[in-house]
Amino acid sequence: MTRGFAPILPGEFHKMGSFRRPRPRFMSSPVLSDLPRFQATRQALQLSSSSAWNSVQTAVINVFKGGGLQSNELYALNENIRRLLKSELGSFITDYFQNQLLAKGLFFVEEKIKLCEGENRIEVLAEVWDHFFTETLPTLQAIFYPVQGQELTIRQISLLGFRDLVLLKVKLGDLLLLAQSKLPSSIVQMLLILQPGGTPGSGPR
Numbered sequence: 137m138t139r140g141f142a143p144i145l146p147g148e149f150h151k152m153g154s155f156r157r158p159r160p161r162f163m164s165s166p167v168l169s170d171l172p173r174f175q176a177t178r179q180a181l182q183l184s185s186s187s188a189w190n191s192v193q194t195a196v197i198n199v200f201k202g203g204g205l206q207s208n209e210l211y212a213l214n215e216n217i218r219r220l221l222k223s224e225l226g227s228f229i230t231d232y233f234q235n236q237l238l239a240k241g242l243f244f245v246e247e248k249i250k251l252c253e254g255e256n257r258i259e260v261l262a263e264v265w266d267h268f269f270t271e272t273l274p275t276l277q278a279i280f281y282p283v284q285g286q287e288l289t290i291r292q293i294s295l296l297g298f299r300d301l302v303l304l305k306v307k308l309g310d311l312l313l314l315a316q317s318k319l320p321s322s323i324v325q326m327l328l329i330l331q332p333g334g335t336p337g338s339g340p341r
Contacts, residue, residue, distance in 0.1 A: 191212070192213055192279065196279065199275050229280075230283060239301060242302055248260065249302070257306070261326075269326070277291055
């Protein structure tokens with residue numbers, strides 16, 4: 137079942153814009169071709185300095201570290217996101233989640249797996265996937281529930297992130313070769329969901 141699994145790296149995540157090489161000082165504003173990059177960078181700075189977004193960011197990182205939400209915290213987070221969606225930063229929330237917040241959270245997941253060696257790593261990967269799929273992913277969906285109508289949902293972005301920022305970095309193919317015994321059922325589930333096409337209604341498409 138695992139022999140045919142071949143994770144495919146999708147196109148690189150959309151990177152946040154950056155300024156080009158320094159221009160002469162008398163050019164105080166960006167040229168027209170740079171406006172999208174300028175706007176993206178400005179929005180990123182505004183979003184990172186927003187107290188409403190900081191509360192969301194803190195909660196998400198805590199979830200990735202294994203923590204949960206406090207009583208009534210989900211309601212407050214949803215309200216913060218709704219408030220941000222109504223601002224000029226609203227269209228930028230998904231990009232920031234994908235390129236910054238998700239990447240940071242999945243780094244903790246990757247490091248946990250890399251601390252183990254040999255066959256033990258496949259067991260740890262199974263535990264990590266179970267927690268991610270049954271706890272972290274539903275919580276992320278709940279936090280970002282107000283974010284609707286995007287090309288990719290928070291669920292899809294998170295699953296693609298796990299595939300590309302965790303599995304490909306821990307060299308899944310090598311791990312599968314080391315697994316002498318039968319693969320844990322959660323690993324089989326993970327392979328089915330994260331392979332191109334995925335299980336209907338479950339994984340990346």
